[in-house]
Amino acid sequence: MARRPLPRILSSGSAQIARSREIARTAADSATDVLHPLITVSRGLRKLAATARARWAATPKERRGPTLLLVAACVLVVALMPYGPLLALVLLMAVAAWLGRERPVVKTGPDDAEIARLKGLYEALVPYFSVPEDPAPLFAHGGEWSGAFGEYAFDEDGRLTRLQIAYPPYFTDGEPAARARIEQLLHAKSGRGREYRFDWDEEGNRLVMSVLPALPTTIAAQRFVTVPGETVLGFTDADAVQRTVPVVSADGTEDAPAVVWRTGPRSAEPHLLAVGQPGSGTTSLLRSIALQALPHGDVLIVEGGGTGEYACLTGRAGVLAVECGLSGALATLEWAAHETERRLIAANRARQAGQPAPEDTRRPLWILLDRPSVLGHLAAADGRPDPQELLQVPLRHGRTAQVTVVVAEQFDSTETLSEAVLTHTRARIVLGPAAPEQIAAVLGARPHTTPTPEVPAGRGYARLGTGPVLRLQVPATPDPYDDATSEAHRQAVLALLPERRAITAPAPPAHPPVVTTKTPVAVAANPVAVAVRAPTPVAAQDTVTVKAPAPVTSQDPVTSQDPVTVRTPAPVTSHETVTVATAPVPTHETATVKAPAPVAVTSQDAVAISAAAVETLPGSAPEPAPAPRAEPDSGPAPFHTPVPAEG
8 A cells, every 4th residue: 555645734844843943043143143232231230230239238237328328429429510421321331341241261170070080080099099007098988089189180071181199108109010000090090092191209209190292293304403423313302301403394493302312432322222013113213313324424234124125325425335135244244343443453553652543433333233133043044143243343342433333123023132232232212012011121211101002103212321211203214215105205315315426337448558567576475366357258278477567455356257467566465455457358369477487377267376467468460349348336345355266
């Protein structure tokens, strides 16, 4: 059966009622706006009348007659004055309008909801702040909360933002465990998701709990106003440090309180250890430190994770190496240990001679090691030494040698850190969400605030030596090559990167030069291994001439694998290596060997000689040499590896 429609009066009645209410409300608002002055004056007249009635009731009976006489005389004088009644009426309306104005209600105490919250918090603290032997307990079930809570403040949502608590003198406020129980209780009862700060006054038996605002995350990487030897780790609360740094943030230019880490010979915390969860910002911290260190020093970066987070620094001026593999990391750290020893020896010799330290020993050297546990695991599987063992010399003597070590690791791998790293890294940072026990294990002291379960990247705590535990927000320094990086942050990081080192290829010679010898050669007792290079290969049947016209030093690395013309005019020892590039030796060209002993040249491109020099003798018509390969320049190598002799 089809449904019958409702009568029109029933279907449209609710709409008409709603429309009528809206019209009435609009009319009332309009009338209120129009009659607002009249309403204000009426309210003021009512207040004046109430005040006059109260004054008349408070006047003694014997003084009411003279009071009436005085009022009547005043009215008569006003009535007889020119424009007196009009002026009196205007004055009366002005006073009534002033008294009838709407004034905001001043809150003089907590409301019912806030009182209930304070009572609940008081009852929760009774088991911790009371003992049965106390004859007059400050905290007791059913007691008065106003005697224990001196100051309190609430936000718009009715949650506590500040509370001062007076506790009995017998409470063990000197024990960290007792403090932790009270702080955990107040954190839970006052509302989670916020960061609270607890200030204990042991002398006055007072505890002040306050809610801290979130640290700003709008400060990106930039050139901070610091002197050489100072590094801005991040920013903290305004009342926690005494120094501010001008910064440019998304909100404009401001002076932000900075956590400044001082390194160098007079630093009490020459090395740093950063620990955090995955994605907490430890890599961004190391990038920020590297960008601040490059204008005044050299940087070595060893990345254990192998994710390419430091690819933007590869080949930059001042960056000696960026290693991701185990072999490169071991070689780099071994060179760093030898460089530290060399600096110590050079500085000691200069001091003994009464001279200043050499310039190369005063330039800071930074060793940034990210996730050494991964490299340690690979080294153990391959039967090679742990890379952390090579950090003992830089960690022990780095302050004197201007060498600074920064290690970043995750919480799940902190047990793999060596004893040297844990002993000599006195500056500590914890980033990301962590329990108070984890923070205390890394920093050596519990923070004065309650960590929140969710924090942005780069948020954590810092402690320099034996100083206080500070809240920290690392400046945003993301990988500029990451697609998830915002354009503003990418440009900020790219603007701080140094220029890349120039890559140049040597031009091919127009004609092969002929080498002659004009100086005597001192023959070494032991043969020297020389790696040679040339555009064309030398067959095993070819012979060369060995002479000595150019000095050979131990700083000249040997890198090529092809035959080349070699010349040396100075004594050559068995510990020296040479790199030379001269005229090409064609495959079908023959030469003559002139040396104290016969020298065999094999196809392995290495020769053993007593005194080194090579001269190419003209043979058949030389064939045109092909263009040399443009090999990319890897920059100045951080270490020198001798090439073994073959043949």
